[in-house]
Amino acid sequence: MTIKDIARLAGVTHSTVSRSLNDSPLVATATKERIKKIAQDTGYSPNSFARRLVTRRSNTLGVFFLSRGELNFMENFGTEFLDGIATASSSNGYDLLFFTMTRELSQKKSYIGLCREKHVEGVIFIGMTSDDPQLEEIASSDIPVCIIDFQLEGVGFVSTDNEKGTRLALDYLWSKGHRKIAYIGGPTVAPVAMIRERCYQNYMVEKGLGPFLEIFRGDFTTKSGYAQTLDLLRSEKLPSAIMAANDYMALGSVKALKEKGLRVPQDMSVVGYDNVLAGEYADPGLTTVGQDSTEIGLSAVRYLFDKIQNKKPPLTRLINPCLVLRDSVSSVHNKDVP
Secondary structure, eight states, X not given: OOHHHHHHHHTSOHHHHHHHHTTOTTSOHHHHHHHHHHHHHTTOOOOHHHHHHHHTOOOEEEEEEEOBTTBOGGGGTHHHXXXXXXXXXXXXXXXXXXEEEOHHHHXXXXXXXXXXXXXOSEEEEESXXXXXXXXXXXXXXSSOEEEESOOOTTSEEEEEOHHHHHHHHHHHHHHTTOOOEEEEXXXXXXXXXXXXXXXXXXXXXXTTOGGXXXXXXXXXXXXXXXXXXXXXHTSSSOOSEEEESSHHXXXXXXXXXXXXXXXXXXXXXXXXXXXXXXXXXSSSOOBEEEOOHHHHHHHHHHHHXXXXXXXXXXXXXXXXXXXXXXXXXXXXXXTTOO
């Protein structure tokens, strides 16, 4: 089935069919609807390249995964995030173009320059850090941009509500009688890590637990969670629970505790953040804060489509987190706990 076949069936010219399928205002609404119905009924599928030549649009979104050494921010989202952006894009007739950028490449290649070169209409960034050399160029880009877990003035931002998620975890530990809660934070260049850490600090002060406030600095990797927990165990005041800024560090913490002969959760409880798949199959299963990665992906693409259509969507979208209860937390059996 070709455009000429549809024109013959509709009794119109080839150009009228082409304009109708591209929703041109030059064709009457009734005629457009009739032609579109014929196209649908006959299973007509326009050649995407030809269609793009006509519309002068690429119908393509770019997705940048920014790799920072051992840091792999994509692991915190998993396939659910990809499902979200793929679903939202394909349902609107858009393709996705993926870029993986190491720190070295970030020094040499312009993200926005690559977007222009590939004719992408909007772009999503994952793994942005505060020391990225291209922040200024991104902020002034004429191509619609949405960043996951990193807020840049004037740029679209989608994330889980990290303050709410951290409080969910801390409230749960509090309800189990934990007052001595240590914290393994993430890298200072990752704003999401600093938000979670600041919330922990505020929470401990609000609860009058300032003397027990103790932060150990990791880098979001299992190895760093393991190392920081070993350091923690050398301190004079041992906690009854550890909260880590992400699941991988929490899993490293569990490994270190076990190696030192401590049982999780009987001797020390552990909570993570992100609800990665590895935590579900750990021993014990990791209690954590879950984020709706599918909705994060959907929201990012919706924001870009609104910008492409010259709408003015809210710059910020925070997705509600949830507490995922497994087996790495137990109650503190101490009658002196208030």
